[in-house]
Amino acid sequence: MKILRELGEFIKMAGGMFRKPENSKMYWKQFMLQCNDIGIGSLGIICIISVFIGAVSTLQTAYQLVSPIIPKTTIAQIVRDTVILEFAPTLSCIVLCGVVGSKIASELGNMRVSEQIDALEIMGINTKGYLVLPKILAGLVTIPLLIMLAMVLGIWGGRLAGTAAGIIDPSIFDTGLVMAFKAYNVYFALIKSFVFAFIITAVPAFYGYNVKGGALEIGHSSTRAVVVSCVLLLLADYILSALLL
Amino acid sequence: MIEIKNLKKSFDDKAVLKGVDVIFDDGKCNLIIGSSGSGKTVLMKCMVGLIKPTSGQVLYDGEDFVNMNDIEQKAIREKIGMLFQGGALFDSQTVEQNVMFPLDMFTGDKYSKKKERVKQVLERVQLKEDAYRKFPSEISGGMQKRVALARAIVLNPKYLFCDEPNSGLDPQTSMVIDKLIQEITQEYNITTIINTHDMNSVMEIGDHITYMHQGEKEWEGNNKEIILSENQKLNDFIFASEFLKDAKRMRTIQETGEIPKDMPAGVKDAIEEKLNVDLDGDGHIGNPSKNNPPSKE
Numbered sequence: 001m002k003i004l005r006e007l008g009e010f011i012k013m014a015g016g017m018f019r020k021p022e023n024s025k026m027y028w029k030q031f032m033l034q035c036n037d038i039g040i041g042s043l044g045i046i047c048i049i050s051v052f053i054g055a056v057s058t059l060q061t062a063y064q065l066v067s068p069i070i071p072k073t074t075i076a077q078i079v080r081d082t083v084i085l086e087f088a089p090t091l092s093c094i095v096l097c098g099v100v101g102s103k104i105a106s107e108l109g110n111m112r113v114s115e116q117i118d119a120l121e122i123m124g125i126n127t128k129g130y131l132v133l134p135k136i137l138a139g140l141v142t143i144p145l146l147i148m149l150a151m152v153l154g155i156w157g158g159r160l161a162g163t164a165a166g167i168i169d170p171s172i173f174d175t176g177l178v179m180a181f182k183a184y185n186v187y188f189a190l191i192k193s194f195v196f197a198f199i200i201t202a203v204p205a206f207y208g209y210n211v212k213g214g215a216l217e218i219g220h221s222s223t224r225a226v227v228v229s230c231v232l233l234l235l236a237d238y239i240l241s242a243l244l245l
Numbered sequence: 246m247i248e249i250k251n252l253k254k255s256f257d258d259k260a261v262l263k264g265v266d267v268i269f270d271d272g273k274c275n276l277i278i279g280s281s282g283s284g285k286t287v288l289m290k291c292m293v294g295l296i297k298p299t300s301g302q303v304l305y306d307g308e309d310f311v312n313m314n315d316i317e318q319k320a321i322r323e324k325i326g327m328l329f330q331g332g333a334l335f336d337s338q339t340v341e342q343n344v345m346f347p348l349d350m351f352t353g354d355k356y357s358k359k360k361e362r363v364k365q366v367l368e369r370v371q372l373k374e375d376a377y378r379k380f381p382s383e384i385s386g387g388m389q390k391r392v393a394l395a396r397a398i399v400l401n402p403k404y405l406f407c408d409e410p411n412s413g414l415d416p417q418t419s420m421v422i423d424k425l426i427q428e429i430t431q432e433y434n435i436t437t438i439i440n441t442h443d444m445n446s447v448m449e450i451g452d453h454i455t456y457m458h459q460g461e462k463e464w465e466g467n468n469k470e471i472i473l474s475e476n477q478k479l480n481d482f483i484f485a486s487e488f489l490k491d492a493k494r495m496r497t498i499q500e501t502g503e504i505p506k507d508m509p510a511g512v513k514d515a516i517e518e519k520l521n522v523d524l525d526g527d528g529h530i531g532n533p534s535k536n537n538p539p540s541k542e
Contacts, residue, residue, distance in 0.1 A: 020317075022350055022351065023350050023351070024347070026349055026350050110336070114331055114333060114336075115330070115331060115333040116330045116333050116334075116335055116336075118295055118329065118333065119327065119329060119333040120326045121294075121295060121322075122293050122294075122295070122322055122325055122406075123322065123323070123347055123350065123351075124318075124319040124320075124351075125323035125350060196510045
């Protein structure tokens with residue numbers, strides 16, 4: 001029952017976002033600000049985790065492929081496909097759920113509790129359009145870009161680790177990377193990243209925007225936002241994989 | 246002018262407003278007083294549209310705000326300024342940016358013109374220039390209230406709502422804020438509605454006072470009449486205030502001719518000065534050493 005009520009409230013909030021802006025310049029400014037917060041703000045953590053994920057996947061793949069009849073290029077192929085299909089979009093987005101999701105939920109929650117949202121409403125500003133929509137749009141623009149970067153860095157990290165550990169020669173790794181490459185995998189990862197970007201921004205925005213109470217409730221809503229968006233993200237990952245692969 | 250007609254609001258089965266009728270005039274400081282849970286905050290929120298009333302009307306110069314569509318409500322809201330209890334300043338913006346925000350959003354003015362207007366209102370609320378670049382967290386509570394007041398009046402509103410403007414402030418700063426609100430109200434001839442339970446404010450700026458009790462309007466009058474009121478519920482409420490308690494006692498003294506021995510001379514003088522009345526009949530208003538002339542009352 002609660003899920004249905006929350007779904008109804010979410011749809012209502014989403015419906016309220018699409019109204020004529022009071023001042024397009026201010027909305028654009030807010031969008032750019034959010035692009036900076038979500039995109040540039042998450043750049044560091046995405047770079048770090050991608051490189052390490054790629055590196056670890058190379059080492060573990062090499063550890064499991066002990067048969068001499070399997071060519072070394074297979075390591076690069078496996079690293080490439082796992083990074084593109086799963087590690088870069090899903091793992092990065094789960095981290096972004098924590099980084100971006102909790103920030104959005106606590107920021108909006110604090111604005112709600114300290115009556116900043118009420119102040120905007122009284123000025124005659126559509127707060128759903130001004131505060132929530134730019135966050136979702138910024139996520140839809142920047143998160144897929146971050147995922148693409150994560151793909152590149154993940155593969156580069158794998159190549160680096162393979163070379164450093166003496167497992168695979170860089171030229172063999174590069175040969176493996178282009179072997180049996182399916183561009184569809186990248187499209188699939190991008191489709192996932194758009195869906196995940198929506199979940200990462202819209203779910204925390206919903207919980208933050210609808211906080212009632214004080215500081216304690218901001219913490220609760222932030223935690224709930226991260227948990228719910230993580231679960232939805234994994235569910236969406238499964239559904240998209242089942243439908244599109 | 247804002248007119249409230251038979252305004253009712255219930256949350257689930259609990260009636261919070263039980264049919265309130267009141268008129269708030271232009272150019273006056275209209276105070277809504279009452280104990281916690283009396284419905285004064287809900288009344289104010291219904292008036293500005295943050296809560297939709299169950300029934301009744303809120304008329305802004307004759308136009309019913311409750312039954313307006315979104316676009317019409319937006320037009321009214323652009324004429325409203327509101328000072329929130331906690332200031333509600335945007336944390337991520339400086340003092341200057343906070344005050345400039347409504348101008349950025351609703352005017353197409355050049356930056357220099359907006360900056361000039363911001364400076365003008367910040368000077369009006371007596372805020373020093375060195376605070377302009379600071380963030381809300383870097384300034385005192387009193388300064389935050391002044392910034393919030395500056396933001397509320399920057400677009401020259403027709404209606405000014407103040408929710409507990411003195412909460413969390415020391416008595417001296419409270420008086421400064423009260424005075425500012427009163428001056429701005431008279432200067433721009435705006436309709437000001439203040440939600441408070443600060444009795445100093447009631448006596449200082451209460452041109453029109455509405456006392457709320459359990460969701461109903463229990464009493465209304467001005468700051469002179471409140472002392473003479475025989476309403477028991479109002480008396481119970483205001484007797485919590487030392488100042489009004491003494492003022493009431495002074496009225497009793499005037500009527501009975503008996504002055505309680507335990508009342509300090511300083512209190513007597515302060516009350517006389519506040520009310521501008523020679524209550525103890527010593528031929529002076531307040532401290533005799535000041536040689537104030539007696540009142541005609």
